[in-house]
Amino acid sequence: MAELDCITFLSHGTLESRDLEKTRAFYEQCLGMQTIRTSPVSLMIRLGGNNTIAVVQNPRKAEMPLLNHNGLDVPNREDVDRCHRVLEEGKEKWGIQKITRPADQHGTYSFYFSDLDGNWWEILTNPPGGYAWMFSQGGDLQAWGAGKDDKVNPNAFKGRGKS
Numbered sequence: 001m002a003e004l005d006c007i008t009f010l011s012h013g014t015l016e017s018r019d020l021e022k023t024r025a026f027y028e029q030c031l032g033m034q035t036i037r038t039s040p041v042s043l044m045i046r047l048g049g050n051n052t053i054a055v056v057q058n059p060r061k062a063e064m065p066l067l068n069h070n071g072l073d074v075p076n077r078e079d080v081d082r083c084h085r086v087l088e089e090g091k092e093k094w095g096i097q098k099i100t101r102p103a104d105q106h107g108t109y110s111f112y113f114s115d116l117d118g119n120w121w122e123i124l125t126n127p128p129g130g131y132a133w134m135f136s137q138g139g140d141l142q143a144w145g146a147g148k149d150d151k152v153n154p155n156a157f158k159g160r161g162k163s
């Protein structure tokens with residue numbers, strides 16, 4: 001039993017935005033997020049569940065490091081490629097700063113992009129429920145993304161190098 005056993009839900013994280021109206025348009029019209037304006041300087045966003053991100057305006061926000069990215073799941077590899085194409089084409093329209101090439105990495109197929117606010121996202125293939133499958137065998141995985149001995153990775157992952 002945890003010391004703070006009254007904690008029941010990981011409800012939200014936070015992101016910063018330089019211009020809330022532009023950010024909101026990108027989240028809604030490009031990424032398909034649900035958004036709610038919660039104050040003149042804040043938004044709440046969610047997609048596919050009740051975990052949310054509070055987005056707070058800060059015109060002087062710093063660049064986000066890639067390792068702090070948030071993940072956006074799609075059903076299969078073809079969807080990853082399609083998202084990549086659409087974002088490449090909409091780079092100027094949406095002010096996207098950087099886009100990496102799709103690759104098989106950490107047990108999934110994905111790419112990363114840095115949006116108009118310098119916030120990093122990863123678009124990856126995952127089954128419904130996201131990374132819930134990682135908890136399905138009831139113990140720790142042997143490798144991040146599930147190595148070939150874990151037998152729980154449901155993704156169409158193509159391991160690199162010698163196997």
Ligand SMILES: [Fe+2]
Binds near residue numbers: 069
């Ligand atoms: Fe990730």
